[in-house]
Every structure is written in structure tokens, then in C-alpha cells.
Amino acid sequence: MRSALKERGLGYVLAVACSAEVTTGAGTFRADALVKKVPKRSWQKLSAGRGAKGQRFNDWAVIDLADPRPGSRQLLIRRNRTTGELAYYRCYSPEPVPLTTLVKVAGCRWRVEETFQSEKGLAGLDEHQVRRYPSWRRWVTLAMLAHAFLAVVRAEEYACRPTPDSMVPLSCNGIQHLFITLVVQPLHDAAHRLAWSD
Structure with a gap:
């Protein structure tokens, strides 16, 4: 799926498992091992959009991935501010984009899930x-x-x-x-x- 999106020149933010392997300038790591190397100052408190109880704030960090092909590739990491639960996203964009844009795109997932829940109950x-x-x-x-x-x-x-x-x-x-x-x-x-x- 990622290859098909890249071929069409479309950017994406796709959730991946903690066991996903990514290649950085320092080598290849599992996502859950790589998160331990993220310095504390790299985490930013950002909102992924409005939810039922207001803004959905989480801590976010982004790691640039090494790839000689054109385009910008990152590993986006979300950390729940209360539970510490982590989620990982592979990101691609034809041109570099700021962290806030990646977070907004990742936050669109909740709208889709809310629609699915609504369709299950109503339709x-x-x-x-x-x-x-x-x-x-x-x-x-x-x-x-x-x-x-x-x-x-x-x-x-x-x-x-x-x-x-x-x-x-x-x-x-x-x-x-x-x-x-x-x-x-x-x-x-x-x-x-x-x-x-x-």
C-alpha cells in the first residue's frame, strides 16, 4: 500500500506495529527500540484535533528515516499523556512537512473510527x-x-x-x-x- 501511494505521489501517515523495522542514519531498528533513544526535549505536546471531550492532546516525536529516494520519510510516535501508551506511524510526503501537519493527518483516523462506530449503531x-x-x-x-x-x-x-x-x-x-x-x-x-x- 505504501508503495502504491508513493508511486502516485501521495503522502501518508499509516499506523504500524511496534515491531516494524525502520532504517535511520544510525542503522535499522524496531520502532519500540528506537523510541527509547528519543531525547526528552524532542517530545512536543500537540493536539490531533477536537474530540468529544475537547482537544486531544498527546506527546509527539518524529524521527527522520534514511532513504536515498526522493521524498521525506519519518517515523511518527504518539505517547498518551496519562497512560504512556505508545503508537507508531510511518510517514511519507513528496516534500518535507512540519510535525503539526503529520499530527493532524494522524488525528483524522479518529473521525473515521467514529463514523464506523456510528454506522454500526445506526445502519x-x-x-x-x-x-x-x-x-x-x-x-x-x-x-x-x-x-x-x-x-x-x-x-x-x-x-x-x-x-x-x-x-x-x-x-x-x-x-x-x-x-x-x-x-x-x-x-x-x-x-x-x-x-x-x-
Whole structure:
């Protein structure tokens, strides 16, 4: 994947395992061994973006990697300020970029994960019993369309209908509940229930 992105001239920040080996000017090291050589003054407190509880501050350090090919390659390291947990990222950019840019790109991952969690809860993304790739692809596409529908309806609610001070604007959860209640009307007659036992 990294090679394909480089061939297209696209930069990336990709999470890697602590056992990933990287080559620096001093030699080849595992990422978790290399982090022990980072001086204390190299760590910077930076935010990877806003989260549910405000800015997500962590300590970050970057190590330049040795590679004769054009482009800038680094190992980005994130350290949780409370637990000390470490995460590692391989970075590439056609031109050198500052640490703050790499941190912002790494922080985009949380938005993607939040969207996946939302799609699981609202659109059933995780409810497919994977048998074959074509059926999985159809299910994921349908779940993404359902989530997009909820997001668009929510955005239109915010943009077109200002709510009175006493009312809370509709959320995606509220829209999903209303849609199921008003549009999708399940059958509850005896014949339907007996058919399930067959």
C-alpha cells in the first residue's frame, strides 16, 4: 500500500506495529527500540484535533528515516499523556512537512473510527454474516448509503429548520428512530409470527 501511494505521489501517515523495522542514519531498528533513544526535549505536546471531550492532546516525536529516494520519510510516535501508551506511524510526503501537519493527518483516523462506530449503531454495518465478498460489499454499500441518508437529513434539519429554544435539534439517532417508527412498519400479526417458527 505504501508503495502504491508513493508511486502516485501521495503522502501518508499509516499506523504500524511496534515491531516494524525502520532504517535511520544510525542503522535499522524496531520502532519500540528506537523510541527509547528519543531525547526528552524532542517530545512536543500537540493536539490531533477536537474530540468529544475537547482537544486531544498527546506527546509527539518524529524521527527522520534514511532513504536515498526522493521524498521525506519519518517515523511518527504518539505517547498518551496519562497512560504512556505508545503508537507508531510511518510517514511519507513528496516534500518535507512540519510535525503539526503529520499530527493532524494522524488525528483524522479518529473521525473515521467514529463514523464506523456510528454506522454500526445506526445502519447495521457490523450485522452482516460474511460468506462471500460480493454479498459483503453489497451490505457495506447499503449500510453506508443508510448512514449517508441519516447524515444528509440531519444536516438539512440544522440548515433549513431552526429549532425553537425549548427544542433540541434532531440527531441521527432520533431520525433513525422516527424513520423506523413512521416508515418501516413491521408486521405483528399471528401469521407473520408463526412463519418465523417454520
